Amino acid sequence: xxxxxxxxxxxxxxxxxxxxxxxxxxxxxxxxxxxxxxxxxxxxxxxxxxxxxxxxxxxxxxxxxxxxxxxxxxxxxxxxxxxxxxxxxxxxxxxxxxxxxxxxxxxxxxxxxxxxxxxxxxxxxxxxxxxxxxxxxxxxxxxxxxxxxxxxxxxxxxxxxxxxxxxxxxxxxxxxxxxxxxxxxxxxxxxxxxxxxxxxxxxxxxxxxxxxxxxxxxxxxxxxxxxxxxxxxxxxxxxxxxxxxxxxxxxxxxxxxxxxxxxxxxxxxxxxxxxxxxxxxxxxxxxxxxxxxxxxxxxxxxxxxxxxxxxxxxxxxxxxxxxxxxxxxxxxxxxxxxxxxxxxxxxxxxxxxxxxxxxxxxxxxxxxxxxxxxxxxxxxxxxxxxxxxxxxxxxxxxxxxxxxxxxxxxxxxxxxxxxxxxxxxxxxxxxxxxxxxxxxxxxxxxxxxxxxxxxxxxxxxxxxxxxxxxxxxxxxxxxxxxxxxxxxxxxxxxxxxxxxxxxxxxxxxxxxxxxxxxxxxxxxxxxxxxxxxxxxxxxxxxxxxxxxxxxxxxxxxxxxxxxxxxxxxxxxxxxxxxxxxxxxxxxxxxxxxxxxxxxxxxxxxxxxxxxxxxxxxxxxxxxxxxxxxxxxxxxxxxxxxxxxxxxxxxxxxxxxxxxxxxxxxxxxxxxxxxxxxxxxxxxxxxxxxxxxx
Numbered sequence: 001x002x003x004x005x006x007x008x009x010x011x012x013x014x015x016x017x018x019x020x021x022x023x024x025x026x027x028x029x030x031x032x033x034x035x036x037x038x039x040x041x042x043x044x045x046x047x048x049x050x051x052x053x054x055x056x057x058x059x060x061x062x063x064x065x066x067x068x069x070x071x072x073x074x075x076x077x078x079x080x081x082x083x084x085x086x087x088x089x090x091x092x093x094x095x096x097x098x099x100x101x102x103x104x105x106x107x108x109x110x111x112x113x114x115x116x117x118x119x120x121x122x123x124x125x126x127x128x129x130x131x132x133x134x135x136x137x138x139x140x141x142x143x144x145x146x147x148x149x150x151x152x153x154x155x156x157x158x159x160x161x162x163x164x165x166x167x168x169x170x171x172x173x174x175x176x177x178x179x180x181x182x183x184x185x186x187x188x189x190x191x192x193x194x195x196x197x198x199x200x201x202x203x204x205x206x207x208x209x210x211x212x213x214x215x216x217x218x219x220x221x222x223x224x225x226x227x228x229x230x231x232x233x234x235x236x237x238x239x240x241x242x243x244x245x246x247x248x249x250x251x252x253x254x255x256x257x258x259x260x261x262x263x264x265x266x267x268x269x270x271x272x273x274x275x276x277x278x279x280x281x282x283x284x285x286x287x288x289x290x291x292x293x294x295x296x297x298x299x300x301x302x303x304x305x306x307x308x309x310x311x312x313x314x315x316x317x318x319x320x321x322x323x324x325x326x327x328x329x330x331x332x333x334x335x336x337x338x339x340x341x342x343x344x345x346x347x348x349x350x351x352x353x354x355x356x357x358x359x360x361x362x363x364x365x366x367x368x369x370x371x372x373x374x375x376x377x378x379x380x381x382x383x384x385x386x387x388x389x390x391x392x393x394x395x396x397x398x399x400x401x402x403x404x405x406x407x408x409x410x411x412x413x414x415x416x417x418x419x420x421x422x423x424x425x426x427x428x429x430x431x432x433x434x435x436x437x438x439x440x441x442x443x444x445x446x447x448x449x450x451x452x453x454x455x456x457x458x459x460x461x462x463x464x465x466x467x468x469x470x471x472x473x474x475x476x477x478x479x480x481x482x483x484x485x486x487x488x489x490x491x492x493x494x495x496x497x498x499x500x501x502x503x504x505x506x507x508x509x510x511x512x513x514x515x516x517x518x519x520x521x522x523x524x525x526x527x528x529x530x531x532x533x534x535x536x537x538x539x540x541x542x543x544x545x546x547x548x549x550x551x552x553x554x555x556x557x558x559x560x561x562x563x564x565x566x567x568x569x570x571x572x573x574x575x576x577x578x579x580x581x582x583x584x585x586x587x588x589x590x591x592x593x594x595x596x597x598x599x600x601x602x603x604x605x606x607x608x609x610x611x612x613x614x615x616x617x618x619x620x621x622x623x624x625x626x627x628x629x630x631x632x633x634x635x636x637x638x639x640x641x642x643x644x645x646x647x648x649x650x651x652x653x654x655x656x657x658x659x660x661x662x663x664x665x666x667x668x669x670x671x672x673x674x675x676x677x678x679x680x681x682x683x684x685x686x687x688x689x690x691x692x693x
Contacts, residue, residue, distance in 0.1 A: 041053075041054065041487050042073075042074070042484045042487065042490065043430040043431070043484065044427035044428075044429070044430050044431065044432060044433035044482070044484065045119070045427065045433075046387075046390065046391060046392070046393050046425055046426065046427065047119075047121045047122060047123075047124040047125065047393070047425050048075075048119060048120045048121040048122045048124070048135075048425070048433065048435075049073065049074055049075070049119075049120050049433050049482055049484065050117055050118070050119050050120075051071050051073050051117065051118045051120070052116075052117045052118075053067060053070075053071050053112070053115055053117070053118065054541050056540075056541050056542070056576055057070045057071055057112075057541065058112045058113045058115065059113075059579070059617065060574075060576050060582040060615060060617065061112040062112075062615065062622050062624055062664065062666055063108065063110075063112065063666075064095075064107050064108075064110050064112060064115070064138065065078050065083055065084075065085055066078075066112070067112040067115065068085055068118065068136070069572065069574070069584070070544055070574055070584075071118065072490065072535035072537070072544055072546045072572075073118060073120050073136075074120070074433070074482040074483075074484060074490040074491070074492040074533070074535065075087060075088055075120055075122070075134075075480065075482055075492045075494075075533075076088065076093065076120055076136070077533065077546075077548055077570065077572075078572070078586075079570075079586070079588075080572070080584070080585075080586035080611045080613070081586065081588065081609055081611055081628065085136070087134045087494075088492055088494055088531045088533045088548055089478070089480075089494040089496050089529065089531055091133060091134050092134065093134045093135070093136055094129075094130075094132045094134065094135050094136070095107045095135075095136050095137075095138065096128075096129070096135060096136070096137040096138065097110070097137075097138050097140060098137075098138070098139060098140055098231065099126075099128060099137060099236070100128070100229065100231075100236060100238055100286065100288075101128075101130070101286065102138075103225070103227075103240065103242075103284075105167075105180045105182075105223065105225050105242070106178060106180075106227060106240075107138075108165075108167070108180070109150070109167035109168075109169060109178055109180050110138065110140070111148070111150070111668065114140050114141045115138055115139070115140060115141075116139045116140060116141055117139050118136060118137070118138060118139070119135075119136070119137040119139065120134075120135070120136055121134075121135040121136075121137060122134060122135075122423075122425060122435045122437070122480065123395065123421075123423040123425065123435070123437055125347065125383075125385035125393060125395050126339075127297070127299050127337040127339050127349045127351065127383070128288055128299055131381075131383070131397065131421075133437065133478075143171040144171065144173065145171050145172045145173065146170075146171055146670070146671060147168065147169050147170035147171055147177075147670075147671060148168070148169055148668055148669060148670045148671070149166070149167070149168045149668070149669045149671075150166070150167050150168075150666060150667065150668040150669070151165070151166045151666070151667050152164075152165050152166075152167075152664065152665070152666040152667075153664070153665050153666075154662060154663070154664040155662065155663050156660050156661065156662040156663075157660060157661045157662070157663075158655070158658075158659065158660040158661060159188070159628075159655035159656055159658070159660035160186070160187040160188070160189075160655075161184075161185060161186040161187070161188075161656070162184070162185055163182060163183070163184045164182060164183050164184075165180060165181065165182030165183070166180070166181055166182070167179065167180040167181075168180075174230055174231055174232050175228065175229065175230050176228075176229040176230075176231075177226070177227070177228055177229075178226070178227045178229075179224075179225065179226045179227070180223070180224065180225050180226075181222075181223070181224045182222075182223050182224075183220070183221070183222050183223075184219075184220065184221045184222075184223075185218075185219065185220040185221075186217070186218070186219045186220075186656075187217075187218045188215075188216070188217045188218070188654065188655045188656070189216045190214070190655060191214070191215035191216070191217060191652075191653070191654050191655070192212075192213065192214055192215070192652070192653045193211065193212075193213040193215065193253075193650060193651070193652050194211070194212055194213075194650070194651045195209075195210070195211045195213070195648065195649070195650045195651075196208070196209070196210050196648065196649050196650075197209045197211075197646065197647070197648040198646065198647045198648070199460065199515045199645070199646055200644070200645045200646065200647075201263075201510045201515070201645075202510075204262065205261075205262050205263055206261050206262070207259060207260070207261035207262070207263065207264045207460070208259070208260045208261050208264075209257065209258070209259055209264075209460070210257070210258040211255050211256065211257050211258075212255070212256045213253050213254070213255045213256075214253065214254050215251070215252070215253040216250055216251070216252050216253070217248065217250065217251045218248065218249060218250040218251075219246070219247065219248045220246075220247050220249075221244065221245065221246040221247070222244070222245045223242065223243070223244045223245075224242060224243055225240065225241065225242030225243070226240065226241055226242070227239070227240040228240070233290070233291065234289065234290055234291050235287070235288070235289060235290075236286075236287065236288040236290075237285075237286070237287045237288075238284075238285065238286045238287075239283075239284070239285045239286075240283070240284045240285075241281075241282065241283045241284075242281070242282055243279070243280070243281045243282075244279065244280045245277075245278075245279045245280075246277065246278050246279075246280075247276070247277040247278075248274075248275060248276045248277070249275050249277075250275070251272075251273075251274040251275060251276070252271070252272060252273050252274065253270075253271070253272040254269065254270075254271060255269065255270040255271070255272065255317075256269055257269070257270055257317065265317075265459050265460065266318075268317060268318065269317075270315065270316060270317035270458070271315075271316045271317075272313065272314070272315050272316075273313070273314045273316075274311070274312065274313040274314070275311070275312060276309065276310065276311035276312075277309070277310050277311075278307060278308060278309035278310070279307070279308050280305060280306070280307050281305065281306055282303065282304065282305035282306075283303065283304055283305075284301070284302075284303040285301065285302050285303070286299075286300070286301040287299070287300050287301075294340060294341060295340075295341050296338065296339060296340035296341070297338070297339045297340075298336070298337070298338050298339075299336065299337040299338075299339070300334075300335065300336040300337070301333075301334070301335055301336075302333070302334040303331075303332070303333045303334075304330075304331065304332045304333070305331045306328070306329065306330055306331070307327070307328070307329035307331070308327070308328055308329075309325070309326075309327045309329070310324075310325070310326050310327075311324065311325050312324035312325075315457070315458050317458065317459050318459070321365070321366065321456055321457070321458065321459075322364075322365045322366075323363070323364070323365035323366060323455060323456075323457070324363070324364045324365055325361055325362065325363055325364075326361070326362040326364075327359065327360065327361045327362075328359075328360045328361075329357070329358065329359050329360075330356070330357075330358040331355075331356070331357055331358075332354075332355065332356050333353070333354070333355035333356075334353070334354055334355070335351060335352065335353035335354075335355075335379075336351065336352055336353075337349055337350065337351040337381075338350055338351075342384075344387070345387045346384070346385060346386050346387055347384070347385045348382070348383070348384050348385075349381075349382070349383040349384075349385070350380075350381070350382055350383075351379070351380070351381040351382075351383070352379065352380060352381075353377070353378070353379040353381070354376075354377070354378050354379075355376075355377050355379075356374070356375065356376045356377070357373075357374075357375040357376075357447070358372075358373075358374050358375075359371070359372065359373040359374075359375075359447045360372050361373075361447075361451075363451070363453060363455070365455070366455050366456040367453045367454070367455060369453050371407065371408060371450075371451055371453075372407070372408055373405065373406075373407055373447050373450055374405060374406050374412075375403070375405040375445060375447075376403070376404050376405065377401050377402070377403055378401065378402045379399060379400070379401045379402075380399070380400045381397060381398070381399045381400075382397065382398050383395060383396070383397040384396055384397075391426055391427045391428070392424070392425070392426035392427075393424070393425050393426070394422070394423065394424045394425070395421075395422070395423045395424075396420070396421070396422045396423075397420055397421050397422075398418070398419075398420045399418070399419040399420055399441075400416060400417070400418055400419075401416070401417050401419060401442060402414065402415070402416045402417075403415050403416075403417065403442065403471065405445070407450050407452075407467045410467070415471070417442045417473075419439075419440060419441040419442060420439065420440060421437065421438060421439035421440075421441075422437075422438055422439075423435075423436065423437045423438075424436045424437075430484075431483060431484050431485050432481070432482070432483055432484075433480075433481070433482040433483075433484075434480070434481055435478075435479070435480040435481075436478070436479050436480075437476075437477070437478040437479075438475075438476065438477040438478070439474075439475065439476055440473065440474070440475040441473070441474050441475075442471050442472070442473060442474070443471060443472040443473065443474050443500070445469075445471055446504075448465060449465050449466065449469055449504065449519045450465050450466065450467050450469065451464075451465035452464065452465055452466065452467050453465075454511070454512075454514075454516060456514060460514060460515055461514060461515055461516075461517070462511070462514040462515070462516045462517070463516070463517050464511075464516050464517070464518050464519070465518075465519050466518065466519045466520060469504060469519065469520075469521060470502045470521050471502070472500050472501065472502050472503060472504060472521075473500070473501040473502060474498070474499070474500055474501070475498070475499045475501070476496060476497060476498040476499070477496070477497045478494065478495070478496045478497075479494070479495050479496075480492070480493065480494045480495075481493045487537070488536060488537035488538065488541075489534075489535065489536050489537070490534070490535045491532075491533070491534050491535075492531075492532075492533045492534075492535075493530075493531070493532050493533075494529075494530065494531045495529075495530045496527075496528070496529050496530075497526070497527075497528050498526065498527045498528075498529075499524055499525065499526045499527075500524060500525040500526075500598060500599070501524050502521045502524075503521065503522060503523055503524055503525045503556070503558055503598065503599040503600075504519060504520070504521060504599070504600055505519075505520060505521075505522045505523075505556075505558055505559060505560050505599040505600055506518070506519060506520075506600060506643075507519070507520045507522070507559065507643075508643050508644075508645045508646040509645055510645065515645065515646060520559075522558030522559045522560070522599070523556055523557040523558020523559065523560070523561075523599070524556070524557050524558070525554070525555070525556050525558075525598055525599045526554070526555045526556075526557075527552055527553065527554045527555070528552070528553045529550070529551065529552040529553075530550075530551050530552075531548055531549060531550045531551075532548075532549045533546065533547065533548045533549070534546070534547060541576075542575060542576040543573075543574075543575050543576075544572075544573065544574045544575075545571070545572070545573050546571065546572045546573075547569070547570065547571040547572070548568070548569070548570040548571075549568070549569060550566075550567065550568035550569075550570070551565070551566070551567055551568075552565070552566045553565050553566075554566070556599050558599060559643065559644075560599045560643070562603070562642075564592070564603065565592050566590065566591070566592055567590070567591040567592060568588070568589065568590050568591070569587075569588075569589045569591075570586070570587065570588050570589075571586070571587050572584070572585070572586045572587075573585050580616055580617060580618055581614070581615065581616055582614075582615045583612070583613065583614050583615070584612075584613045584615070585610065585611065585612045585613065586610075586611050587608070587609070587610045587611075588606075588608060588609050589608040590605060590606055590608070592605075602639040602640060602641045602648075602650075603639060603640045603641070604637060604638065604639045605637070605638045605639075606635075606636075606637050606657075607629075607632060607635045607636045607637070607657065608631065608632075609628070609629050609631075609635060609657070610629065610630040610631050611626060611627065611628050611629070611630070612626065612627050612630055613625070613626040613627075614626075620667055620668055620669070621665070621666075621667055622665065622666040622667070623663070623664065623665050623666075624662075624663070624664040624665075625661070625662070625663055625664075626661070626662045626664070627659070627660075627661055628656075628658075628659060628660050628661075628662070629657065629658050629659040629660070630659070632658070632659070633658055633659045634653050634657075634658045634659075635653065635654065635656075635657025635658045635659075636651060636652060636653045636657060637650075637651075637652045637654075637657065638650070638651055638652075639652070
């Protein structure tokens with residue numbers, strides 16, 4: 001009898017295992033007495049991967065970034081130090097909410113408990129994704145009406161800074177209204193710079209300069225924004241507006257200066273007094289018309305923002321040197337795309353876009369002048385997406401931007417370019433995701449590089465732009481592979497080659513007794529990088545571990561003429577101790593001299609950083625205590641610059657790189673909601689709930 005029962009129990013277990021494996025797209029739990037089999041929570045799709053967060057992950061996550069860190073999405077990494085989501089190859093990530101592009105503040109106002117699943121898409125074919133290379137689309141729960149209000153306070157100690165904000169979200173039928181207001185401040189009174197610089201005016205005139213600088217910087221910022229979103233089967237429409245004000249009323253430095261060499265200035269103490277302020281109002285609109293004749297789609301957007309910035313610096317070393325700028329910037333942008341099928345599920349998309357950058361800048365001080373830079377672009381794009389099967393697709397795009405820009409009263413310099421990319425996305429089963437991408441494009445310009453006036457910055461240095469700069473061209477090739485054999489393990493690998501043509505670099509040279517930093521085109525910058533990121537989840541999802549291994553080789557063929565290697569290690573771990581407490585930690589370590597990411601900057605190396613976070617949640621209350629830079633009291637950045645006429649090195653220590661403690665508290669209040677879950681729709685009434693419920 002016992003043998004028969006054992007045989008019967010074994011057959012049931014084998015049947016249950018087979019059934020669970022067949023449900024690769026499900027997250028339902030199937031129970032048989034004490035046996036629980038959980039369906040697949042991550043799988044490959046044609047444009048990327050899908051991750052379904054567990055209830056425990058959502059319960060212990062304070063915001064979307066925290067949720068993504070705990071989910072350990074293959075190809076993504078969350079930097080705990082900067083609280084930033086990036087790709088494993090350090091690329092920018094663009095967020096969408098239910099297929100509609102979202103701004104940072106909209107993502108910040110979301111609650112992890114409302115996330116159904118996360119789609120990480122790589123160069124998705126749908127035109128609404130605007131040809132972005134990395135997209136995170138957050139698919140949320142649907143509510144017929146109701147909403148919530150949340151408040152969050154973050155206060156840092158030792159490093160004196162804080163962030164205080166409130167957000168609200170209301171659903172009513174097909175409309176969703178979201179608003180946010182927040183204020184930030186940062187008071188840093190102990191920023192230290194130690195710099196050594198050698199100026200080579202000639203073989204017989206070499207001057208060495210050593211500086212010890214103590215800097216005080218106080219900043220404050222206020223942001224408010226609103227968004228209205230309408231979603232139906234045929235029409236999606238969004239409109240948002242916002243305003244940001246930022247001020248740095250105090251940015252002062254005391255500098256001890258020591259000179260040696262022929263014709264060197266006298267030693268002494270310098271004082272820098274600087275301040276700045278700026279405001280940014282903006283408005284954005286977007287629409288999407290679906291289910292048009294022949295299954296075609298129409299997309300469009302328009303935006304406008306205005307920036308006003310004021311900045312001034314008074315440098316006193318014996319005699320004062322004053323420089324100031326007052327800048328007005330106008331940024332209109334409008335585009336429209338039409339997508340239509342050519343054959344079965346293959347689509348052609350045509351896009352037209354116009355955008356402009358208008359800079360009016362008044363320079364006062366060592367030279368009083370006004371500069372007006374107008375930089376206009378007209379784009380024509382054609383993209384074809386071919387779907388080979390449900391598992392494989394490819395896209396190719398040709399873009400012809402016509403760039404016409406002018407500086408002051410000069411005539412327009414009109415230049416057409418040809419940009420483009422080709423991409424292939426695919427999967428093998430639902431455990432392997434493959435991605436290949438190659439592109440060439442024109443890079444955006446930096447307006448200050450085109451100022452031709454020589455400005456004296458201190459007793460020995462000056463700056464000068466170049467109105468005849470060629471725009472830079474950028475080319476890259478990228479291959480990526482993600483393997484997700486089981487729920488608790490994934491492996492992501494990336495290999496990338498990048499090149500900047502006509503790279504813009506600084507050229508130091510002697511002019512009228514000063515060492516002037518000119519801006520010129522010189523040579524090409526190349527980087528070859530590779531990363532490997534394994535992720536492992538144990539103990540039923542309570543213990544999560546991820547580690548990114550990174551290598552890059554950088555080269556420059558121009559006057560910078562460097563060749564550098566850089567290695568990085570970035571592990572992450574989180575552990576849910578019980579339903580209330582969890583702990584997480586992130587570590588970053590760079591090896592070798594440093595990295596540049598282009599020929600204009602300096603070679604830089606950052607101190608290693610270990611951040612540890614203790615989190616608590618209970619009901620409608622959430623608290624997080626974090627300690628930054630556990631292993632060292634003072635963080636630092638080292639940088640170097642070498643050229644024919646100037647060599648420099650700097651050691652910079654800032655409070656936000658050193659050890660400090662932060663306390664974050666978040667509270668959410670729900671009001672009557674009706675959830676749209678088909679036959680499972682229910683009315684929850686009026687209740688207070690946690691952001692992590």
